[in-house]
Structure formats: structure tokens, C-alpha cells
Amino acid sequence: MPDPDIEQLLARIQAHLSLDREIEHDLLEEIRSHLEDAAAAAQAQGSDKTAALAETAAHFGLEEAGAELQGVHAGWGTADAVIAAGLPVLCALALRWLVFTPNGTALGWQQVLVRPAFWVVALAALLVPLLKFERWRYALVSWGFFWMMTIVFALGSAVRW
Amino acid sequence: MPLQDQIRKGSTEILILSLLAEEPMYGYQITQELRQRSGGYFEMKEGLLYPTLHRMTQAGWLTSEWRPAGGARRRKYYAITEAGGRVLSEQTAEWQTFAQKLFHLLGASAKAGNTA
Numbered sequence: 287m288p289d290p291d292i293e294q295l296l297a298r299i300q301a302h303l304s305l306d307r308e309i310e311h312d313l314l315e316e317i318r319s320h321l322e323d324a325a326a327a328a329q330a331q332g333s334d335k336t337a338a339l340a341e342t343a344a345h346f347g348l349e350e351a352g353a354e355l356q357g358v359h360a361g362w363g364t365a366d367a368v369i370a371a372g373l374p375v376l377c378a379l380a381l382r383w384l385v386f387t388p389n390g391t392a393l394g395w396q397q398v399l400v401r402p403a404f405w406v407v408a409l410a411a412l413l414v415p416l417l418k419f420e421r422w423r424y425a426l427v428s429w430g431f432f433w434m435m436t437i438v439f440a441l442g443s444a445v446r447w
Numbered sequence: 448m449p450l451q452d453q454i455r456k457g458s459t460e461i462l463i464l465s466l467l468a469e470e471p472m473y474g475y476q477i478t479q480e481l482r483q484r485s486g487g488y489f490e491m492k493e494g495l496l497y498p499t500l501h502r503m504t505q506a507g508w509l510t511s512e513w514r515p516a517g518g519a520r521r522r523k524y525y526a527i528t529e530a531g532g533r534v535l536s537e538q539t540a541e542w543q544t545f546a547q548k549l550f551h552l553l554g555a556s557a558k559a560g561n562t563a
Contacts, residue, residue, distance in 0.1 A: 299494075316474065316523045317497065319516060323475040324493070351494025358498045358505070 291339050292321050295348060302352030305359050313355055321346065374431035377411040381436065408432060459499055460508075461542065462489060464527055464535040467509065471526040474500060500525055508534055 296314050303310050321342055328338035381404065411432035466472060466480055474496055481489045503509045508531030516522040527535070 312523075313497075315521065317494070319473070319520060319522050320475045320493065320497075322520070345492070346494040347492035348494060350492060351497060354495060354498035355501070358501050 288318070289322070291335070292318060292325070295321055295339065295343055295346075298343075298348040299352035299355070302349060303356050305356065309359055313359070317351070373414060374411055374428045374435065377407050377428075377432050378435040380407050381432075404436075408436075458489075458542070459491065459496075460503060461535065461538040463496075463499065463503065464508065464531055464538070467525055467527040468532065468535060471512075471524040473514075473522040473524050477525075503531070507531075 296318055299317060300310070300314060303313070305313070324342040324345065325335070325338045328341050329335060333341060408429075412429040415428045462481060463477060466477055472480065475493070477500075478491070478493045478496055481491070500509065500511075504511055504525070508528060509525045510528055511523050511525050513521045514524050
């Protein structure tokens with residue numbers, strides 16, 4: 287059960303944050319652990335809970351920390367999301383130009399699957415976000431979108447693109 | 448900013464790297480180790496440790512992982528990477544050179560002052 291007094295201190299940090307929800311959650315969980323340890327240490331040295339929390343807040347620098355953390359993390363969640371959205375589209379376009387016939391007719395799926403270029407693009411759609419991004423779910427979304435586009439192309443073999 | 452604060456601020460990264468070269472640690476542990484080992488000389492606003500840790504992680508000098516801390520609590524432990532080890536070696540050499548040159552100059556200035 288979270289300590290409401292610690293949560294009040296965290297709220298002073300959170301007031302300076304405007305980040306991706308998961309990044310913010312992780313930051314606050316890390317700092318919550320620190321504040322709990324610091325308050326417990328102050329109480330172990332004889333301070334009552336109110337004094338321990340005040341001392342902890344003063345030593346921590348809540349507002350300054352919040353502002354600095356915002357500066358460090360701002361933009362990362364958004365940048366990752368933009369690249370994660372754009373990457374599968376790029377891979378699908380690469381797929382269309384590398385694998386399919388010049389007149390735009392999609393090859394049969396058996397022919398597509400034996401082409402090395404297809405697997406290079408498929409792996410890139412998975413590995414680039416998986417290795418680059420903090421959130422592995424972006425890699426799965428990217429890969430899922432790539433396979434969806436591949437199936438659409440393969441099923442539409444009679445369609446000229 | 449007073450000179451003492453400038454020096455302390457400029458040495459934060461190398462101090463963190465040197466601690467983590469011994470073993471992985473979590474944030475509160477790092478602040479306490481810095482304070483205790485320096486006799487209180489390196490005592491920083493504890494919250495400002497975290498932006499530094501996160502910048503160093505983004506730069507590839509550190510990695511981090513969550514570990515259980517009793518009950519539902521977790522702590523994020525930081526460990527030095529190979530790249531961080533190289534940075535530590537380079538910065539340690541730089542600080543040693545800086546200190547040598549500084550004390551050499553200070554020694555020379557003191558002698559000049561005594562003979563003047």
C-alpha cells in the first residue's frame with residue numbers, strides 16, 4: 287500500500303513531468319524507492335515521521351529533480367513512437383520495390399518467401415525497433431504491421447499497385 | 448557558483464562510474480556511498496543524481512535493471528558497461544593529469560611568493 291506522505295512528495299516531482307506514461311511511471315517508482323529508503327533512514331536516526339519526510343524532501347530537491355528529469359527524458363517516448371509508426375511503412379515500401387514485379391503485380395507467396403531480400407526487410411522491421419527502443423512492444427507492433435502488409439500484398443496478387 | 452560546487456559537479460560522473468566499477472548499486476545506495484566515503488565532502492542534492500544516471504545510461508555508459516526489494520517494492524540497479532569502463536579510465540587519467548599540473552603550478556607559485 288503506497289504511503290500517502292511519500293505520494294505527496296512524488297506529486298511535487300510529477301508536477302514537472304510531461305512524459306510518455308510508461309517512462310513517467312518508471313521514474314516515479316525509482317524515486318519512490320529512494321524516498322522510502324531515505325525517510326526510513328532518518329526515522330532510524332531518531333526523527334519522527336514528519337521531520338523525516340521534511341528532511342528527505344529537503345535533501346532530495348524535489349522540484350529541481352523533476353525539472354532535470356523532464357529535460358533528460360522529454361521527446362524520447364514521442365520520437366520512439368514516430369519511428370515505430372514510420373518504420374513498418376518504410377519496410378512495406380522497400381518490400382514492394384524489392385520483391386514484387388516491376389509492373390506492380392504481387393508475386394505468389396511461395397515465391398516471396400524464398401527471396402532473401404524479403405527476409406532481410408522482415409528482420410529489419412523486427413530488429414531495428416527491438417534493439418533501438420526502450421519499449422519492446424514497439425518492435426512487435428512494427429513487425430505485426432509489416433506482416434499484415436505482406437499478407438495484403440500476397441492476397442492481392444491480381445491487383446496492380 | 449562557488450568553486451567547490453563547480454568541482455563537485457564536474458566530478459559527479461567519474462565518481463558514479465568508479466563506484467559502479469566495484470558493483471552494481473541503486474540510486475540511494477550511490478548517494479550514501481559517496482557521502483560516507485568522502486566524509487560528507489561529496490554530498491549532493493540526491494534527486495539530481497537521477498538525471499545524471501539516466502543521461503549516462505542513454506550515453507551507453509551504464510545499464511540498469513529492476514530487482515525486488517522486499518514485498519511489492521523494486522529498486523533499479525545500475526551497472527557499468529564496457530564503454531563506461533573506458534570513459535572511467537580516460538577521465539581518471541585526465542583528473543590525475545589535472546591534479547599533477549595544478550599542484551605543480553601551485554607549488555611553483557608558492558615558492559615564487561616566498562622568495563619575492
